[in-house]
Amino acid sequence: MSTDKLDISLIREIQTLKEEGRSKPPERIIKAYIPPKGDLGPRYKMRGSDKEFIRLNSNSYLSLSNHPEVMAAADRATHDFGVGPGAVRFIDGTFIHHDLLEQTVAKFTGKPAAKIFNSAYTSNCGLALSISNKKTHWIGDQLNHNSIIRAMRISNIPSPNKGIFKHNDMDDLKRCLNEVSTKIERVVVIFDGIFSMRGDNAPIDKINAICQDYDSKFKDGVITVVDDSHGIGAYGDNGRGTPDYCHSSPDIIVGTFGKAFGVNGGFISASKTIIESVRQKADTYIYTNPLSVADCAAATTAINICAGEEGLGLLKNIKQRTKQFRDGLERLGKESIPGPHPVIPLMVRNTQKTCDMVQYLFENGVLVVGLTFPVVPKGDETIRFQINACHTSADIDYVIELLDKFE
């Protein structure tokens, strides 16, 4: 047996992706982490270069990945319990670390219960498998993350049971709700908390109010779900995410430990009954080994830091640096999408210029991501900057100066 014939077809398919501009470039590889020193934040070394880089494309908003207490918690858990769980959750793969993390997440998100997953991606897919039936209708924002789109696809609904509303357009959300068949028993309205390519947030208070108006029309009501992967820990007065910012909590919160909390893994928090349904029905929870105890201990410690004084201090630094960066862009007359989130898009609106700027920043020791068609619509080409708590005032000044010098 050989895969020669398959290889030929796959090469053709990959070539098509390239021609459509949808293929991914080769991955850059980080070979060293250099801790902060003096007035400079941490730096990274990349394979193939001796230069030191500032990372302005990391989701680790609170910079907890390298926090000594978070790392020590992971070390301790590994030392005491080993590196892997040895089985899935329902076959004695559940350790005290899993249980404690679930309790911590429930409390942090203000919900009665929570379940943890290997990622937010698998959390969304698991949620879809848990709460959907043939009489469920799903409605989502047009800019929702790929994992939500995938979750809607695997939710097993007949194809008409789906509506997409224009990004953050509440009239269009109402249109979608008005179009739901009277035979439907359950409606799920699902949206990103923070839209990661833009840094803007879903108006959860408005969405909740609209959905409330339609709730009595359906046997099981209208359920609101936020995937707050980019908001949780990094947004709102207390870092509790987009619900905190909007002063309004949806019925179900999905999130990740892999961004502001600096670790890995995902979660769903909701009522005890929804979470029991997840435990019984979410294949991406049931039939896969859980997170390691190290990940769980690290995530629990990270959340506790975020919930305390230190977390508020880190949040304050993110806000200050975000403002500094935004003020700098404004001084240079650069266009962005306004908002207080640490995702700051620089609207370049030209593919070649976006690629040139990303390369120029790389050559000057700055890691950023350029977003071009088809990731964003033609004309919306963007460079995404992400501010982390570890960035210093000098780091931000350096990047703004570079942008100023770009021809």
Ligand SMILES: Cc1ncc(COP(=O)(O)O)c(C=O)c1O
């Ligand atoms: C809204 C949203 N959901 C899910 C994910 C995936 O998170 P994870 O890496 O935990 O699967 C991301 C991150 O890319 C995201 O932005």
